[in-house]
Amino acid sequence: MLPTSHPNRMSFSSNLNHCGMTHVANVSDVLLDNSFTPPCQRMGGMVSFRTFEDFVRIFGEVMGCFCDSPPQSPTFPEAGHTSLYDEDKVPRDEPIHILNVAIKTDCDIEDDRLAAMFREFTQQNKATLVEHGIRRLTFLVAQKDFRKQISYEVDQRFHREFPKFFTFRARDKFEEDRIYRHLEPALAFQLELNRMRNFDLTAIPCANHKMHLYLGAAKVEVGTEVTDYRFFVRAIIRHSDLVTKEASFEYLQNEGERLLLEAMDELEVAFNNTNVRTDCNHIFLNFVPTVIMDPSKIEESVRSMVMRYGSRLWKLRVLQAELKINIRLTPTGKAIPIRLFLTNESGYYLDISLYKEVTDSRTAQIMFQAYGDKQGPLHGMLINTPYVTKDLLQSKRFQAQSLGTTYIYDIPEMFRQSLIKLWESMSTQAFLPSPPLPSDILTYTELVLDDQGQLVHMNRLPGGNEIGMVAWKMTLKSPEYPEGRDIIVIGNDITYRIGSFGPQEDLLFLRASELARAEGIPRIYVAANSGARIGLAEEIRHMFHVAWVDPEDPYKGYKYLYLTPQDYKRVSALNSVHCEHVEDEGESRYKITDIIGKEEGLGAENLRGSGMIAGETSLAYDEIITISLVTCRAIGIGAYLVRLGQRTIQVENSHLILTGAGALNKVLGREVYTSNNQLGGIQIMHNNGVTHSTVCDDFEGVFTILHWLSYMPKSVNSSVPILNSKDPIDRIIEFVPTKAPYDPRWMLAGRPHPTQKGQWLSGFFDYGSFSEIMQPWAQTVVVGRARLGGIPVGVVAVETRTVELSIPADPANLDSEAKIIQQAGQVWFPDSAFKTYQAVKDFNREGLPLMVFANWRGFSGGMKDMYDQVLKFGAYIVDGLRECSQPVMVYIPPHAELRGGSWVVIDPTINPRHMEMYADRESRASVLEPEGTVEIKFRKKDLVKTMRRLDPVYIHLAERLGTPELSAAERKELENKLKEREEFLVPIYHQVAVQFADLHDTPGRMQEKGVINDILDWKTSRTFFYWRLRRLLLEDLVKKKIHNANPELTDGQVQAMLRRWFVEVEGTVKAYIWDNNKDLVEWLEKQLTEEDGVRSVIEENIKYISRDYVLKQIRSLVQANPEVAMDSIVHMTQHISPTQRAEVVRILSTMDSPST
Known part of the structure; x- marks a missing residue:
């Protein structure tokens, strides 16, 4: 009987049911399972022999045990249910018996030899097997495992091997069924x-x-x-x-x-x-x-x-x-x-x-x-x-994955999974809404071009794209915006013409990017492309002929390419070729002058489209947040788009290049480059700052995009997203910067306790929130994003240790070699100055406040650095800070110093509206370091004067030397003693002079001179900056509203106005609160969040400012253009109520009266 779960049995059982048959069970049914059909019941034999020869010898005897049908089988009834089987005689004619032959062997025989031996036997006895209705013949070979047999003493179970099975079926004409080799046929259904x-x-x-x-x-x-x-x-x-x-x-x-x-x-x-x-x-x-x-x-x-x-x-x-x-x-x-x-x-x-x-x-x-x-x-x-x-989708998926990237239509689901991971990771840093996560954590619609080249929103099946570019508008419910934030995602489909850019791809990219700019939302680009598309007119390729100079000798060259009149007639209507009619060699020809091609996107038009989207990306970087993920490859225009978007994440196995290794080798005439990764892999692009961050795979890349976005506002006009941080705002900072060189990341993010295992020394920012970018490039500066009490900020800090700059050898120049250059800490080099500018520029466009932990002794001004444009890149820092429209707070931390040109390029007067500078009690700043100041302003002669004024021994010797009655010998002796004393005191007085110069560099003097805003203590500076930053952000929000109401007001006027409103509301008694950041934050929040019906002084005043400005504008326009005064009055009266119109008439009539 077949087991109940056997597929043959199940399928036939269902057939019976469909026939609508009913049956009452009896004893024989239970024993023989009468409810099932002929294929379910078979006669089988199992025989065992010492050798295969023994089986062959008595094979006929074994066959005698089988007959055509099992006698008295209930499933082949003599009467009853006959109609069921009469309709289909096939089951009765099929062989149904099974024979299993077990053979024991003491020798190790290879599978192929056994299979050949059994096949020879079955083919010789095929007729006998068919005659006796043998459905399946299986040989089971039990043999010892001679590989494991070491000695007789070893346990016998190690002498046996898994039995070998060889199955021969009637349906295969008793050829071996290889699928069932070494598989026990009776239990094969379990597979x-x-x-x-x-x-x-x-x-x-x-x-x-x-x-x-x-x-x-x-x-x-x-x-x-x-x-x-x-x-x-x-x-x-x-x-x-x-x-x-x-x-x-x-x-x-x-x-x-x-x-x-x-x-x-x-x-x-x-x-x-x-x-x-x-x-x-x-x-x-x-x-x-x-x-x-x-x-x-x-x-x-x-x-x-x-x-x-x-x-x-x-x-x-x-x-x-x-x-x-x-x-x-x-x-x-x-x-x-x-x-x-x-x-x-x-x-x-x-x-x-x-x-x-x-x-x-x-x-x-x-x-x-x-x-x-x-x-x-x-x-x-x-x-x-x-x-x-x-299916097609899986084929495309495999194609993309084989190239080392993700299929473009898997990207939305990747965003969904990354979003879930982001919620999990952020829950350790901030208090988030309680689970479960919203079911619509990610919703999206595809953006598709219509026939007029305009964007339409469409929900279509994955893989439905007809061009090699895909775009979506996504709504993400992220930890920083649980109510949702919108982004535009654009990506290449590398399975369509290897992701190349043609006119349609360029147009979709352009329209999607324009939509992102119009809505002021972030634009994400997933780059997996092969640059601008290269094409040939296929319809001409198979038609053209060559006019040889000598048809017998092609090496003498050719004169032109041409089409025959017949071919030209076929393609002339397509406008795919321009020709001149010529008579040559006794026949009429059409000489080809231009090949246009019937298809769009074969040549220069692709480059024009590339230029168009390059300009669009440059504009998008200025106006909105742009982030690019490089997966697989980005070539030519693809590489430029990535760089123009600036914020770049690169997958480790991808490359970012302009020209492929093969093409370069052809130009150079030798095999110089072995792969594209050698030209644009992460070891190049991450080390030169083009790539901001590298990731191991696409999923981590998408997660990094969402992680970066969590620091950024959801749109251009939104405020930064502030999280409710689990790290207390008012905690002290446990890690203290030292005079000795240290890792600046410890100051920013904290570090494991050096002596107490499992303990953490907290840093300035929230625990786990510091995320560094551009790490291997220009390592004397550290930049990244972090959170301060949940407020996202951009960070620029300074490396205090000496770092190594590795410059690779140029493979194309046989004389070049790799170089390692030492770069001192606390110094701006050309690369680190440019890195600072890049970070300032990026953070400003992201709408992030900026914190600069200033600790520079100056710029490196050696010949090589001057040649490498340190002056240009240092000046860029000023450009970047001047353009900042967010709060910029410069803080000189403990034991840090700010000297000379490095102060100049970050001084708050560069951008007085948004910049402030603070200094720690233990910090220093001046034009030069004390040693340098002493070298110039406190030389040896000045040291001697100080000795003469302060040292009693020196004073006494000098006085004695001044007496006139001294002999020459005494004078010489005193002079020698004085010189000895001088030499003895110079080192210690030099230290005194350095201390004297150093006291000119203290924060007390800086504050007295008004060059810094305040002096801070490191341990409590976190709390101060949190409330100061909150205040500045809220003030900026109010100032923007005031400037929108009246753009002519200066920042000073707005600041004074704001202070006046505060005093009006709180009274002069509480005017001192204006200088308390925390109290003012509470007041501003109260003013900005007051509900309808409750008077907000700020909103009321802004309303009046707007009204006055509009009236002023109208008056000035009418005064400047008196000819439009009448038309303006008519137009205005059409937009006022009858009551107001009557009032205007009354005023006009009084203006005309004699008394007036």
């Missing part, structure tokens, strides 16, 4: 091979007999090329039932992991020995024993296991896996067959679906039913549903 029926299978030999590996080729129409190849690894795990939850979990965990590793090992071997490229490889594990556990526990265990080996599975292109497990929820509960399906088609999101097997009461067929809340894609489908072959 569910019938589910692979959409593929032509080839069994791959495995060293591990527990593993069954098949190479599947999708079944296609005759003459069609197969593109879908995949490996199927399948294994059955046999064990006795487990009786406790603990044993079940441990067994599943250990056995599952071991089998997964074995499956990957087999795949790895097959991967390297197969000519075809496989994708969507599949692992199926069938756990036969019943285990006691909760299916959700299995899901957790499997997820962690897959994550552990994720990179290896991805490398082997294992995108799908399936586990079948029989589960009891309790030791006495009913066993439930559970299926766990895993898919990872995109490479970054592991989807796990749980099903239980249930029998459909209507059809009696077994199907998948979702286990738990989530309904997977197989819910409601039969368990023998075949694996589907690769």
Whole structure:
């Protein structure tokens, strides 16, 4: 009898049901299972022999045991139900018997020899086997494992090997069924091979007999090329039932992991020995024993296991896996067959679906039913549903992934998963809305060009694009904006003409970028392209002829290319070619002068489009936030777009180049470059500052985009997003900068405690919020983004240690060599000055306040640095700060100094409206360092004067030397003593002079001279800057409203106006509060958030300012243009009420009266 879960049995059972037959069970039914059909009941024999020769000798005797039909079989009734089988005689004619032959052998025989021996036997006895109705003949070979047999004393179980199976079927004319090699046929249904029926299978030999590996080729129409190849690894795990939850979990965990590793090992071997490229490889594990556990526990265990080996599975292109497990929820509960399906088609999101097997009461067929809340894609489908072959989407996905990038239509889902990860990571830093996350955490619509070249919003199926560029408008519900923020995402589809830019691609890019600028929202560009498209007119390629100088000798050259009159007539209507009619060599020809091409996008028009989107990207960087992610490659215009957008994230395996290595080698005439990565990989682009951050894969790249966006306002006119930080605002800063060189990142972000394990020394900014950019480039300056009490800020700090600058050798110049240059800390070099400018410029356009931790001794002014334009890049810093429209706070931290030109380029007078400077008590600043000042202003003669004034011994010796009655010898002796004293005192008086000069550099003097705003203490500076920054941001908000009402007001006037309003509301008694940042923040917030109906002094005053300004504008316009006064009055009276009109008439009449 076939087992109940056998596919043959199930399928026929359903047929009976459909016939509407009913049946009452009896004893013989129970014994013989009469409810099932002929294919379910077979006669089988199992025989065992010492040798194969023994079997051959008595083969006829064995065959005598079989007859055409089992006698008295209830499934072949003599009467009753005959009509069912009379309609289809095929089952009666098919062979139904099975013979299993076990052969023991003491010698080690190779599989191929055994298979050949058995095949020879079956072919010779084919007629006999058919005559006796043998459906399947299986040879089981039990032999010792001679590889493991070392000595007789070793335990006997090590002398045995897994039996070998060779199966021959009647349907294959008794050729071996290779699919079932070494697979026990009676239990083969447990591998569910019938589910692979959409593929032509080839069994791959495995060293591990527990593993069954098949190479599947999708079944296609005759003459069609197969593109879908995949490996199927399948294994059955046999064990006795487990009786406790603990044993079940441990067994599943250990056995599952071991089998997964074995499956990957087999795949790895097959991967390297197969000519075809496989994708969507599949692992199926069938756990036969019943285990006691909760299916959700299995899901957790499997997820962690897959994550552990994720990179290896991805490398082997294992995108799908399936586990079948029989589960009891309790030791006495009913066993439930559970299926766990895993898919990872995109490479970054592991989807796990749980099903239980249930029998459909209507059809009696077994199907998948979702286990738990989530309904997977197989819910409601039969368990023998075949694996589907690769669709167009998966083909494109594989094409993109083979190039090392993500398929463009997987990007939105990548944003969704990254957003979920961002919520998880941010929850450790800030108090966020309580879970669960919103179901619509990400919504998006695709932006598509219509026939007029304008954008339309469309929801279409993935892969529906007709050009190589795709764009979306996305709404993200992110931690900083739980109510949602909009972004525009534009990306190349590398599967369409290798992601090249043609006119249509350029137009979509342009329109999407224009939309981002119009709405003032961030624009994200995912770059995976091959530059401007190169094309040829294919319709002319197959037509043109060559007019040779000498047709017999082509090496003498050619005169021109031409078309025959017939060909020219065919293409003339297409306007794809310009020709001149000529008579040559006795025939009429059309000499080709220009090839236009019937298709758009073959040449220079692509370059024009590239220029158009380059200009658009430059404008977008100025107006909105632009971020680019380089995945796979960005070439030519693609590279320029990335640079013009400035903020660049580069995936480690990608490159950013202008010209490919092959083309350069051709120009240079030799093999100089080995790969494009050598030209534009991260080791180049991250080290030169073009790339701001590198990531290991596309998913981390998208996560980094969202992480950066979390610091930035949602639109141009929005305020920065302030989070409710878990790091207390009023805590002291535990890490204290020292005089000795230290890592500036410790000052910003904190560091692990050097002596107390597990403790953290906090830094200036919120814990975990500092995110550095452009790290390997110009390392004497450190830049990044951070949060101060939840307020996002841009950060510029200074490296105090000496760093090494590595300059690679130029492969194209045989004389060049790699160089390592030492760069001192606290000094601006050309590269670090440019890095500072770049950061200031980026942060200003992001709308972030800027904090500069100033600690520079000056600019490096050596010959090489002057040649490398240190002066130009230093001047850029001034340009950048002058343009800043956000608060800029310069702080000189403890033991830091600011000298000479480095003060000049960050002095607050560069941008007095937005810049402020503060100094720590332990900081110093002046034109020169004290040593330099002493060298110029306190020379040795000045030291001697000081000695003469202060040192008693020196004074006494000088006085004695001044007496006139001294002899020459005494005078000489005194002079020598005086000189000795002088030499003795010079070092200590030099230190005194340095201290004297240093006292000119103190914060006290800076404050007295009004060059800084205040003196701060490092440990409490965090609290001060938080409230100061909050105040400045709120003041800026109010000032913008006032300037919008009256643009003619100066900043000084607005500041005075704001102070006057404050005193009017709070009274002169509380005027002192104006200087208290915290109190003023509370007052401003109260004024700006007052509800309707409650009087807000600020809003009321702004209303009057706006009214006065509008009236002033109208008056000045009428005065400047008196001829429009009458028309203006008429126009105005049309827009006022009758009552107001009557009032105007009354005023006009009084103006005309004599008394007036």
